[in-house]
Amino acid sequence: MSVMRGRGIASANYPTGMNLGGDPTQALVFCQPTGTFSVKLASTDLGQGLKTVIGQIAAEALGVPLESVVVDTGDTDSAPHDMGTFASRATHRAGNAVIMAATEAKKVLLEVAAEEMEAAPEDLEVRDGQVSVKGTPQRTMSVFDIALAAHFKQGRTISGRGIYLKPKSAIDPETGACDPDSTEAHVTTVADVEVDTETGEVTVLRLASAYEVGRQVNPQMVQGQITGGAVMGMAHTLMESVFPYYPALDHHPGNFGEYVIPTAVDLPELHHVVLEYPSSNGPYGVKGVGEMTANSPIPAIVNAIHDAVGVFVTELPVTPEKVLRALRAKEQL
Amino acid sequence: MKQLGIVGQSVKRSDGIGHVTGQTEYVDDVFYPGMLWLKMVRSPVSRGRIRRVDTSRAERLPGVTAVVTAKDVPNNWYTILCLIGIEPNDEPVLADEEVMYEGEPICAVVAETEDIAREAASLVKLEIDEQEPVLDVEYALTADAPAIKKWGNNTFMYDGMNHRRLRFGDVDRGFEEADHIVEGTYQMTPIEHVPMETHVCVVKPEPNGRLTIHSNTQALYFTMDNTAIILKVPSNRLRLVGGTVGGGFGGKVDVITEPVTSIAAMKTGRPVKWRWTREEEFRRSSVRGACKMEYRDGVMKDGRIVARKVRSIHDAGAYHRHSPYGVQKNMANLPGPYSVPNVWVDCYCVYTNRQPSSAMRGFAVTEATFAVEVQMDKIASVIGMDPWEIRMVNAYRNGHMRPVRKVVEDATLLETLKAAAQLVGHELPARVRDMHSDDYAGVAEPVQP
Numbered sequence: 001m002s003v004m005r006g007r008g009i010a011s012a013n014y015p016t017g018m019n020l021g022g023d024p025t026q027a028l029v030f031c032q033p034t035g036t037f038s039v040k041l042a043s044t045d046l047g048q049g050l051k052t053v054i055g056q057i058a059a060e061a062l063g064v065p066l067e068s069v070v071v072d073t074g075d076t077d078s079a080p081h082d083m084g085t086f087a088s089r090a091t092h093r094a095g096n097a098v099i100m101a102a103t104e105a106k107k108v109l110l111e112v113a114a115e116e117m118e119a120a121p122e123d124l125e126v127r128d129g130q131v132s133v134k135g136t137p138q139r140t141m142s143v144f145d146i147a148l149a150a151h152f153k154q155g156r157t158i159s160g161r162g163i164y165l166k167p168k169s170a171i172d173p174e175t176g177a178c179d180p181d182s183t184e185a186h187v188t189t190v191a192d193v194e195v196d197t198e199t200g201e202v203t204v205l206r207l208a209s210a211y212e213v214g215r216q217v218n219p220q221m222v223q224g225q226i227t228g229g230a231v232m233g234m235a236h237t238l239m240e241s242v243f244p245y246y247p248a249l250d251h252h253p254g255n256f257g258e259y260v261i262p263t264a265v266d267l268p269e270l271h272h273v274v275l276e277y278p279s280s281n282g283p284y285g286v287k288g289v290g291e292m293t294a295n296s297p298i299p300a301i302v303n304a305i306h307d308a309v310g311v312f313v314t315e316l317p318v319t320p321e322k323v324l325r326a327l328r329a330k331e332q333l
Numbered sequence: 334m335k336q337l338g339i340v341g342q343s344v345k346r347s348d349g350i351g352h353v354t355g356q357t358e359y360v361d362d363v364f365y366p367g368m369l370w371l372k373m374v375r376s377p378v379s380r381g382r383i384r385r386v387d388t389s390r391a392e393r394l395p396g397v398t399a400v401v402t403a404k405d406v407p408n409n410w411y412t413i414l415c416l417i418g419i420e421p422n423d424e425p426v427l428a429d430e431e432v433m434y435e436g437e438p439i440c441a442v443v444a445e446t447e448d449i450a451r452e453a454a455s456l457v458k459l460e461i462d463e464q465e466p467v468l469d470v471e472y473a474l475t476a477d478a479p480a481i482k483k484w485g486n487n488t489f490m491y492d493g494m495n496h497r498r499l500r501f502g503d504v505d506r507g508f509e510e511a512d513h514i515v516e517g518t519y520q521m522t523p524i525e526h527v528p529m530e531t532h533v534c535v536v537k538p539e540p541n542g543r544l545t546i547h548s549n550t551q552a553l554y555f556t557m558d559n560t561a562i563i564l565k566v567p568s569n570r571l572r573l574v575g576g577t578v579g580g581g582f583g584g585k586v587d588v589i590t591e592p593v594t595s596i597a598a599m600k601t602g603r604p605v606k607w608r609w610t611r612e613e614e615f616r617r618s619s620v621r622g623a624c625k626m627e628y629r630d631g632v633m634k635d636g637r638i639v640a641r642k643v644r645s646i647h648d649a650g651a652y653h654r655h656s657p658y659g660v661q662k663n664m665a666n667l668p669g670p671y672s673v674p675n676v677w678v679d680c681y682c683v684y685t686n687r688q689p690s691s692a693m694r695g696f697a698v699t700e701a702t703f704a705v706e707v708q709m710d711k712i713a714s715v716i717g718m719d720p721w722e723i724r725m726v727n728a729y730r731n732g733h734m735r736p737v738r739k740v741v742e743d744a745t746l747l748e749t750l751k752a753a754a755q756l757v758g759h760e761l762p763a764r765v766r767d768m769h770s771d772d773y774a775g776v777a778e779p780v781q782p
Contacts, residue, residue, distance in 0.1 A: 009753065010706035011724050011746055013670035014698060019662035022417065042553045045348070046581040052346040060340040071347070074576015076553050084552025085578075086586055086692060168417075171661065173492035176499030176678065177738040180665040186745045188724075188753035210752035212745035215334065220343035232694070241522040242620050242688075247468045247648075249379065249435070249687065254612040261527055273752055276334055277745050284340050287743070291695040298699070299706030303720065306710060314707060315520040 004195050006308025010299035011188040014292030015181030017089045022168025025093035026080035029101040031158035035147035036068045042082040043073055043094045050090050053217040057095045057283055061102035063126030064143055088288025095283030096164035104160030112150040117141055183279035185287040186212045191300035195308040200320030202305055204234050207297055208271040214279045214287030222289055226272050229293020235262045237301045241317050359579055360533040363547045365604035369398055371597050372450035374440045374457045376432035379466035380686040383430060387458040391442050396449035399600045401441040403429035407565035412653045413588050416558060424652040426563055426592050433651035434688050436617040443597045443605060466686035470646045473683050482684055489657045489682035497664045499678035501736035507640025507675035511631030515712045519704035521624040525615050526693055530579025532609040534590035536598040545572045546591055551581040556588050563592040583692035587619050587654055622656060622690030623648040626704040636718050636726040640675040643667045647682050654691035656682050663697035668736045669705035670746045671727040676736040725750055725765035732773045744770040
């Protein structure tokens with residue numbers, strides 16, 4: 001019996017947005033009487049924190065504190081169209097739509113302020129909820145007072161509409177030529193494993209990754225994606241299958257006793273760094289990070305097993321049985 | 334990179350406290366007075382013709398208020414991707430003449446309590462003439478296999494062809510030039526999304542004739558428009574409410590609970606809830622498709638890949654769902670993030686008698702990444718090259734042409750390789766140490782735009 005150690009790497013690209021595009025998202029932004037803003041979106045928050053990052057993008061684009069922005073998702077009666085939260089698209093699409101809507105609302109805000117402050121709109125800037133004359137910071141007026149003036153004195157709506165659409169690309173049926181993506185994020189993952197050559201069991205000791213995601217709106221939430229994805233990728237490699245004897249239907253699992261997913265005790269050491277090379281079309285340079293985080297761990301672990309014991313197990317999941325069969329086949333060569 | 338204000342800061346999530354203290358309201362928290370419960374009667378066999386569905390005993394059970402069958406569905410045959418031009422309609426909301434997978438919905442029972450609904454579902458008597466299921470994708474592609482789809486074969490038809498294809502350069506000439514040929518076959522396993530929250534839907538008929546649909550869909554408008562098509566009503570008769578979901582991972586974009594629950598609510602005039610058990614989530618909901626990818630690469634002694642030929646077969650299960658879309662995404666990504674001057678890819682979307690596969694996190698790209706990246710190590714081991722070096726030699730750079738004929742403009746693969754090497758303290762070979770993505774020439778032969 002021996003326990004062999006190995007290291008494997010894998011690199012990957014990941015496209016942002018629906019393949020071929022054609023997947024719009026709209027947003028509405030409006031100012032309430034006391035200078036707070038409501039963002040109306042039909043995009044779904046799956047638990048990844050979309051509402052929070054959209055709030056950050058809206059606050060950034062409007063020049064107001066995060067606390068004065070409320071993001072409302074999830075009601076088709078009050079929010080305009082969104083294609084859906086999938087394809088690593090939500091922050092990219094909804095973020096762009098929100099910036100466009102916020103820019104339109106901010107333009108009205110500055111026009112209202114200009115009239116109140118007797119200044120030209122182009123000479124004004126908004127920062128931290130205060131409008132001031134550029135170069136003359138003592139001439140300021142709060143967004144609170146500007147909103148009151150807009151509602152009850154000037155009769156103006158401080159609001160904006162936004163949409164982001166990458167027009168749909170056609171596929172040439174003969175060559176496959178097409179424009180599949182908006183931008184591409186990248187990653188390289190290093191996996192360290194131990195393989196027990198007697199039992200065939202594989203233990204992942206460490207997953208270390210370098211991601212490049214354009215720009216992080218909220219680094220902690222990017223980390224959340226990377227951590228969750230690493231564990232899902234590990235489970236995809238070693239544990240999970242709804243048809244363990246595929247293509248046969250036998251032993252089709254129906255509960256967590258039959259379909260085992262990792263828990264805290266299974267976690268490897270996790271490390272990551274994030275690089276930022278802003279994309280030309282993402283909101284502030286964002287690229288999608290959601291889906292890709294479960295991808296590179298899979299081949300990295302398979303390659304680490306090869307490094308440890310000299311066999312490529314190319315059928316997932318890599319169960320102890322498959323490892324032992326591969327080792328036996330190698331011995332018989 | 335320009336520094337910004339609040340963008341780039343790890344602010345606390347706005348809904349975090351609600352999530353971790355159990356105060357966030359999910360769809361299963363929605364209750365209405367007089368709300369009814371729905372349970373589904375499903376096919377016990379993988380393939381068969383339905384001779385008879387006898388619901389009489391279920392209907393007589395005290396507390397049962399309605400039974401919904403295929404006859405109650407205004408547009409029973411649908412396909413969710415009709416909204417992006419995928420056709421033909423290939424799936425019934427409720428099976429009418431035949432069943433195509435074990436667990437396929439046949440009829441719904443609606444009752445005063447969830448327990449009564451469950452009992453009533455068990456009283457529905459099904460008479461089905463079982464047929465031999467088609468389970469193996471390679472068999473499904475042969476002429477001997479019975480055609481399980483109405484159009485006479487077992488593949489999705491793309492512009493009249495049974496596959497999607499990528500043709501770039503001259504792959505045969507590339508193989509002739511190559512010093513080595515490296516082959517590999519990669520088999521993905523079907524897995525379940527395992528969201529913490531199972532599928533749930535609550536539909537309330539409003540006094541003004543509209544329906545309020547509480548849904549944990551990942552795509553409210555997509556679900557609204559598909560449900561309206563199935564119900565044959567204008568979309569604005571429906572109001573979709575959701576936006577807070579307990580995990581999706583691609584498993585909640587199939588529009589699978591809303592149409593039947595809506596029909597039950599319309600038929601009874603009362604609010605109806607349908608919530609899936611964990612068993613239904615595992616055994617009945619869509620899963621990741623089992624994709625098989627066969628690679629044949631022509632490689633030079635110095636590590637350059639000069640030809641790449643791939644055959645990919647995606648097991649869609651019984652129905653389209655999102656698979657025809659996923660196969661096209663698979664095609665675009667099978668060459669990998671590398672500059673290969675000669676590429677040939679054929680991708681098949683194949684139907685079998687198993688629970689449908691559909692979108693799942695990394696849809697069709699996870700598959701491609703698994704295959705490409707193990708294949709890269711295989712190449713490295715065949716020619717005796719360092720796994721870091723083989724990737725860096727071939728990595729695409731800005732200005733290169735990808736096989737889909739799009740010029741690369743956001744390449745950072747080399748940068749992540751260098752950063753990962755630094756992270757784990759690995760010293761890169763001198764030949765590749767200073768490579769970067771804006772160096773158009775690099776070592777691999779650049780493919781001219």
